[in-house]
Every structure is written in C-alpha cells, then in structure tokens.
Amino acid sequence: MTAKHIAVLVGVLAVTSACAPHVQTALIPPVAFTGPAAVEDGHWQGSALGHFVVQDGGQLPYRRWSPQGRPKAVIIALHGFSDHSAAWRLAGPWWAQRGIEVWAYDQRGFGGAPNKGEWADPTLSRDDLRTVTALIRAQRPDAKIAIMGESMGGALGISTFASDSPPAADRLILLAPAVWGWSSQNVVNRAALWAGGHFLGSSRLEPPAFATQKIRASDNVVELLRNGRDPRFTVATRIDALHGLVGLMEEGAQGLGQVRVPTLLAYGEHDRVVPRQAMRKALERSGPRDGLVTAYYPEGWHILNRDLAAEAVYADVEAWLDDRPLPSGAPAVLPSLVAAYN
Numbered sequence: 044m045t046a047k048h049i050a051v052l053v054g055v056l057a058v059t060s061a062c063a064p065h066v067q068t069a070l071i072p073p074v075a076f077t078g079p080a081a082v083e084d085g086h087w088q089g090s091a092l093g094h095f096v097v098q099d100g101g102q103l104p105y106r107r108w109s110p111q112g113r114p115k116a117v118i119i120a121l122h123g124f125s126d127h128s129a130a131w132r133l134a135g136p137w138w139a140q141r142g143i144e145v146w147a148y149d150q151r152g153f154g155g156a157p158n159k160g161e162w163a164d165p166t167l168s169r170d171d172l173r174t175v176t177a178l179i180r181a182q183r184p185d186a187k188i189a190i191m192g193e194s195m196g197g198a199l200g201i202s203t204f205a206s207d208s209p210p211a212a213d214r215l216i217l218l219a220p221a222v223w224g225w226s227s228q229n230v231v232n233r234a235a236l237w238a239g240g241h242f243l244g245s246s247r248l249e250p251p252a253f254a255t256q257k258i259r260a261s262d263n264v265v266e267l268l269r270n271g272r273d274p275r276f277t278v279a280t281r282i283d284a285l286h287g288l289v290g291l292m293e294e295g296a297q298g299l300g301q302v303r304v305p306t307l308l309a310y311g312e313h314d315r316v317v318p319r320q321a322m323r324k325a326l327e328r329s330g331p332r333d334g335l336v337t338a339y340y341p342e343g344w345h346i347l348n349r350d351l352a353a354e355a356v357y358a359d360v361e362a363w364l365d366d367r368p369l370p371s372g373a374p375a376v377l378p379s380l381v382a383a384y385n
C-alpha cells in the first residue's frame with residue numbers, strides 16, 4: 044500500500060468513526076487534601092523513598108540520592124518513556140558522592156504513579172513538574188537546581204521551560220531529548236500513528252524481537268535485561284500513548300529555541316531511538332544561543348545515563364554545573380552530525 048493509499052484510508056476512517064485519543068486529566072482532590080507536599084516513606088539501598096503529593100492530590104513516587112552534608116547542586120531527574128525513577132539508579136549515587144543531590148520521580152502514567160500505561164495530558168505533566176520543583180526549591184532554597192530530562196523527560200523539560208510558566212529551576216540538562224515529533228515523521232508514520240491513536244487507542248503493542256535487536260537503546264545489556272524484568276517498567280504500550288508521545292516530542296522540537304536558562308544537551312553517535320535527522324532538525328530550528336552547550340559522544344547510545352561509557356556523561360554534567368569545561372572534550376552536536384552525515 045502506498046503512502047497515498049494510506050492517507051485516503053485514514054481520511055475515510057476519520058469521517059466514519061474517529062474518536063479522540065484517551066489522555067489522563069487532573070484528578071479530583073480528596074476531601075482531606077491540604078495541598079502539595081513531599082513525603083518521605085523510607086530508604087532502600089542508599090536512596091530515600093517517598094512520594095510527592097502534587098496539585099490535584101495525585102501521588103508520584105520518588106527516589107532521592109543525597110550527599111553527606113549540604114549539596115552543591117540539585118538535579119530533578121525525569122525518566123524516559125516506559126521507564127520510572129529507578130532509571131537513575133546508577134547516576135544518582137555517582138553524583139551524590141560528588142556533592143550533587145538527585146531527586147527522581149515517576150511521571151504520571153508510569154511506574155507507581157496514577158493510571159500506569161495511560162498517557163497524561165502534557166499540560167498536567169508540566170504542572171506536576173512545576174509543583175515538584177517548587178517543593179524541592181522550598182527544601183533547598185539556596186541550591187542551584189537543574190531539571191534533567193532523558194528522552195521523553197527531555198521533551199517535557201523543554202516544553203515546560205519554553206512555556207509562559209517555567210519551573211523554579213536554574214538550568215536544564217537534556218540527555219538524548221525526544222525531538223522526533225510530527226514534523227520529523229514521514230507521511231506513513233504520521234498516518235499510522237494518527238489512525239492508531241484515534242481508532243486503536245487502548246490496544247497495546249510489545250516491541251518485536253527484530254526491532255529490539257535493530258534499535259538498541261544502550262550497549263549496557265545488563266540494564267536492558269533489568270528493564271525487561273522490572274514490573275514497574277512498561278513493556279506493552281498503549282497505541283494512544285505513542286500518539287501522545289509524538290505530540291510531546293513535537294513540542295520539544297519546536298520549543299528548544301525558546302528555553303531561556305543555561306542548557307546542556309547531550310547526544311550519542313549510536314542513538315537510533317531519536318534519529319539523527321530529527322536531532323539535527325531540532326538544533327537547526329533552534330539556532331545558536333547564549334547558554335546552550337551541546338556534547339556529542341562517539342561511544343554514546345540513547346540511554347546515556349546507563350551506557351557502558353556513562354561516567355563520561357556524569358563527569359561532564361558535574362563540570363557543567365560547576366561552570367567548568369567538559370572534561371570529556373566532547374564536540375558540539377550539530378557540527379558533528381553535519382560533518383558525519385551531510
């Protein structure tokens with residue numbers, strides 16, 4: 044079937060039976076709700092466990108890795124699609140040992156957060172991020188606070204900072220941000236995602252074996268196996284959640300140039316989850332600006348914080364937060380992509 048035939052079929056379906064993709068919306072707060080709060084529940088393997096009560100009474104589980112003494116900086120870490128706060132189980136302790144506190148929470152629809160598997164309205168997810176940031180800012184009023192987003196988390200970070208109400212944070216760190224939005228998809232992908240989101244939304248897809256072999260997220264096979272066996276990791280994905288993800292990725296791609304805080308963007312040579320063409324297009328659309336530093340890692344894949352060479356990224360993040368040059372000497376992303384794939 045050609046792209047033209049698919050487009051015609053989608054048009055016919057749209058006329059006959061279209062329905063909007065399902066999204067989570069704000070909860071109705073319980074009667075006893077007294078406002079947002081950060082509640083600590085215990086400890087596990089060197090991290091504090093707790094939950095954020097956010098603006099609508101929803102509870103988002105968190106993990107926190109804290110240094111001894113007062114932190115020199117604080118990172119609020121946003122995981123990628125299908126993942127949850129344990130995505131930072133390697134990076135969190137590394138930074139904590141060097142004086143950087145890391146808070147990571149399960150975003151709405153993932154891990155132990157409300158309605159696992161259901162895509163949340165990005166407006167709601169941005170409100171969650173603003174609330175979480177305000178709660179952490181209240182506990183660490185004098186700290187330098189950075190939002191760090193990996194993949195989908197990066198798109199959420201961009202869209203929140205590019206909005207009229209950015210979070211109360213000082214910096215933004217993007218690890219392989221998801222910028223493969225509608226404008227970077229080919230016509231077949233757009234048609235299939237639109238049709239799937241509108242007509243097959245609640246159906247779930249598991250990645251076929253050939254796809255996971257062809258498009259690996261990391262060279263750290265142990266971490267990939269752990270994800271597959273983790274009950275909080277989302278393996279089978281609702282089609283309407285994929286539709287929602289592409290919309291958020293488009294917001295990330297369009298909003299990168301509107302971020303006004305110092306930003307570090309990292310991208311790996313072997314990343315096939317966020318295609319290099321989409322990354323190049325987002326950076327070209329954004330254009331150069333003061334405060335934007337990009338780093339291209341020849342040994343990097345998509346899950347940069349859990350790759351075998353992840354410590355190079357950890358060290359660069361620490362140095363950048365200290366306003367020092369990147370110790371890896373990683374070249375800028377856009378010139379590297381242009382030189383290698385022009």
